[in-house]
Amino acid sequence: MEREHLTRRRLLARLPDEGAPGWTSYRTAGGVPALDKAELDAGDADRLTEIAAASDAGSVMFVRPGETMLVVPPFPVEAADDYAEVYARSLVELLQRPRVVATFLLRLGGFSVGFFRGDAIIDSKTDRRFVKNRHRKGGQSQRRFDRIREKQVHELFGKACIEAREKLGEYEDEIEHVFFGGDRLTLLAFRKECSYFERFGDRVRGRILPVPGDPRRASLDAMPAEIWSSEVYTFGRTEG
Secondary structure, rough: EEEEOOHHHHHHHOOOOOOOOOOOEOOOOOOOOOOOOOOOHHHHHHHHHHHHHHHOEEEEEEEEEEEEEEEEEOOOOHHHHHHOOOOOHHHHHHOOOOOOEEEEEEEOOOOEEEEEEEEEEEEHHHEEEEOOOOOOOOOHHHHHHHHHHHHEEEHHHHHHHHHHHHHHHHOOOOOEEEEEEOOOOHHHHHHHHOOOOHHHHHHHHEEEEOOOOOOOOOHHHHHHHHOEEEEEEEEEOOOO
16 A cells, blocks of 8 residues: 655646546545455455545545555545546545635644635734743652643643634634644644634544644645645555
C-alpha cells in the first residue's frame, strides 16, 4: 500500500480517465466500498476497509486492472453509489465546488482564526501568547511552576475563545465547514473550556490540519491548500 497526501491540483491530475474500464464505489461517512471487484489480498482488503470506515468524509474507490485507489476527500461524499466503470465526475465536483470555511489554529504559543470564501481570507485574527514549557524539577518549585503554567494556558484559551466568537459570529449561518489545526491534545483541552464551537455541530470536521510551529498569518495563508487536500491510498500498483 502507498499513502499520499495530495493537494487538489495533484489529485485531479492523478484521477483515472472518465469512463475507462473499471469499477467505482462512492461511500458516505463510515461506509465501506464494495470490494468484490478489487483484486486485493486479505491484508490490503482489511486495511482499505479500516481506512474507509474511519473516515468522517466518506471515500471513493477506483478499481482498474492491477490497481485499486482509495480517496479520502476533504469534504463529505453526499451519496453512496457504485458504477461499472471509472466515474470521477462526482469527486471532481466535490473538490471544485466553492466552499465557505472557518479555521481555528492553536498551539500553546498562540492561535489564529480565519474565515474563508474559497481560497480568499475574508476575516482573520492571530495572537501570540507565552506559555511556560514544562518544568522537570520537583517539590514546591514544581507546584508553583504548574500553577503559573495552568494560569497562562487558561488565559490563552479564554482569549482564543473570545476572539473566535467575535470573528466568526457574524458568519455562523454561512459557514459550511469548520477545521481545527495545530496540536491535537491542546485542541482537546481547549474544546473542554470553550463551548463556542459546539453550535456548529456536524459542520466541524474531524481532521486536524497540520500547523508547523506556532500559528501565524502565514499559517492561515497556507490553509486553503491543506484544507482541500486528500489522502490517497494505492494498492497493487503496477509499474510502467
